[in-house]
Amino acid sequence: MKALIIYGTRYGTATGIAEEISKVLKEENVDVDLVNAREKKELDITSYDLVVVGSGIKMGKWTKATMNFLKKNKNALSKRKVVLFVTCGAANEEKTVAEGQEKYLDNIAKENLINEPIATGLFGSVYDPNAKQGLIFKLINRSIKKELEKQGKDPNKKHDYRNWDEIRAWTRNLTTE
Ligand SMILES: Cc1cc2nc3c(=O)[nH]c(=O)nc-3n(C[C@H](O)[C@H](O)[C@H](O)COP(=O)(O)O)c2cc1C
Structure with a gap:
């Protein structure tokens, strides 16, 4: 199986996730190309069985480069397995997860x-x-x-809300779809 992981980032958070997805897919014997959407504008995706597209969210938006990739490759993507992911603040709180899923993933897919x-x-x-x-x-x-203070957590410490076990388990599932 050959996979393309293409991602957009503004502050580097999506990069770490894309790299982890790449690592796990390689462990599952998938042949992976990992690409920052901003660095490769023209891509021939016809050799890939699986295309993973992801972005960080800023003011409700994916990065321009990832959106351009989706638009340019709309037809080619319809012929292969496609996976979307985002990293966003909405994922950090249970109460905003459903909204994030709808706005940043379901609507983007539709x-x-x-x-x-x-x-x-x-x-x-x-x-x-x-x-x-x-x-x-x-x-x-x-x-x-403010939210961290409300929850009694230390706001002067770095908080990484990326759940690496969840990301790895989610990635392993992609190879069985
Ligand atoms: C200026 C700015 C705007 C943001 N807007 C949103 C937003 O609209 N919705 C959301 O859920 N998260 C928002 N976030 C949180 C980011 O989505 C989150 O930090 C994400 O991990 C960034 O990914 P990146 O570092 O790959 O760009 C925002 C963060 C910043 C700094």
Whole structure:
């Protein structure tokens, strides 16, 4: 089996997830190409059996490069197994999971794919109180900080909401679909 993993990221969170998916698929004897969507604009996907497309979410949106990939390859994707994943703040809280699933995965699939994906993954994000990022990032961090305080967790520590066991188990399932 040959798989393409193509991802978009703004702060590096999706990169770690894409790398882990790649590692697990390789352990399952899948031949994997791992691509940052921004670095490869023209891709011939006809040799792949499985295409995993993923992105971080910013203001409700996938990255431009991953959206362009979905649009450009709409027909070719309809002939292969497609998997979508996102990393987003909505995945960190039970109360926002359903909304994240609908907005960032189900709607993206409906609007951009001809056939349904064989799987979707909604994965958590990383809270880093010391991250050197812009103003909006700081504002978002401030609201996460408040939520952590409410939950009695230490807001001065980094919190990685990516559940690696879940990500690995989800990936292993892809090879049996
Ligand atoms: C400026 C900004 C906007 C964001 N907007 C959303 C959003 O609309 N919905 C959401 O669930 N998470 C949102 N997040 C959280 C990100 O989706 C999360 O940090 C994700 O892991 C980022 O992935 P990346 O590092 O691969 O870009 C936002 C984060 C930032 C910094």
